Amino acid sequence: MFALVDVNSFYASCETVFRPDLRGRPVIVLSNNDGCVIARNALAKKAQIPMGAPFFKTRDAIRQHNVAVFSSNYALYADMSSRVMETLERLAPAVDIYSIDEAFLDITNIENCISLYDFGKEVQKTIWKETHLSVGVGIAPTKTLAKLANFAAKTWKGTGGVLDLSQTVRQRKLMALVPVEEVWGVGRRISKKLNMLGITTALQLADCPSALIRKHFSVVLERTVRELCGESCLAFEESVPTKQQIICSRSFGERITDYQDMREAICNYAVRAAEKLRGEHQYCRYVSAFVKTSPHDPKVPYYSNHAGIKLLTPTQDSRDILAAAVRCLEQIWKPGYRYQKGGVMLGDFFSQGVAQLNLFDEYQPKRNSEQLMATLDEIHKKGTGKVWFAGQGIQRGWSMKREMLSPAYTTRFNELVKAKV
């Protein structure tokens, strides 16, 4: 039996926890670069500010409803997330963290001690007490059904935010009411296709013969159908699976037109990606870079390209990764465009740097690479000094916009909340 716990309007809630003065006001949080709306509290939803809407298109509504606007503050959200997860670890025998704001709990056999619904209420109450964040809890025999229960717990206020969907009768009753596009794993494309086949509710999808699904779609959707029927196909995963790839990319605060600026940006992404790679204790053998202009401006031609390099031997050395990323950029850079975004991707991971060298390779591994990188990471972590590669530049005029950033309430001493006595 699974319970899916997720925090309501997570980013927006994190902002309001430390700002009681915002009670009664709509709150939204913007994506990186203050680009578009990625989180809304209940009042902002009521004010009909659409999810994903470009910020500049919502300005009228924001003024009209006196909406509080925040740039995203990931340091704050990550810290609040770990507090929630720690609480869950204490309440449940096993926790499978699915995203920054949600986790599956393994609650098999818990019914021997407490009813499933009461357990859900207990989780809700404890999280609120310890973090002042409100959560929804969906309980069911499969992950997909638990997601569905969670959706229903949020949608129908009468549930009080907790829904026990352990019985088949209740599963079918609910599925008959839920549109198929709300099912986990059914996105825009697939729901459109399903609708054309006359399948509009979750129940109709659940009752679909698997041969039909296999014929028109893939094994992924077939698995979803089985899960809706109560057959658990998605396993509980307590340990974090090792990453297959690492991406560092950002839209630029201002469009880039100059090669030197782009080179600087790519160098920064490469260095950051290398740090993440070492954080995973991995070595990569594939490095790629990409650049693109904005797809939204019909007046200027669109350009998007990427190039990748397979290294001779896996590395975790920032210098190798940086050099490779710059070589990729040289292949794809074209002057005359107004670039909106760029990035670096690492892939083909190994757990050690030593790979079979070819007999005639002239490659010589860098000496003391591991120690040097460890030192670099240490300096970075402590914040006691600043060291960077020349290619990363100093001015960084292209770096992202965050004009409405809240303080790091929980992770920096000089930004703690001040209480008036």
Added chain:
DNA sequence: TCTGGGGTCCTAGGACCC
């Protein structure tokens, strides 16, 4: 003027091998 970032998995098709 201004439209996020970071992931996963599956499939189809081509290259290549015997």
Added chain:
DNA sequence: TCTGGGGTCCTAGGACCC
């Protein structure tokens, strides 16, 4: 006119998720 069969590996692209 006739032009094998079966397998693996890799990559690009498409779908999904939060």
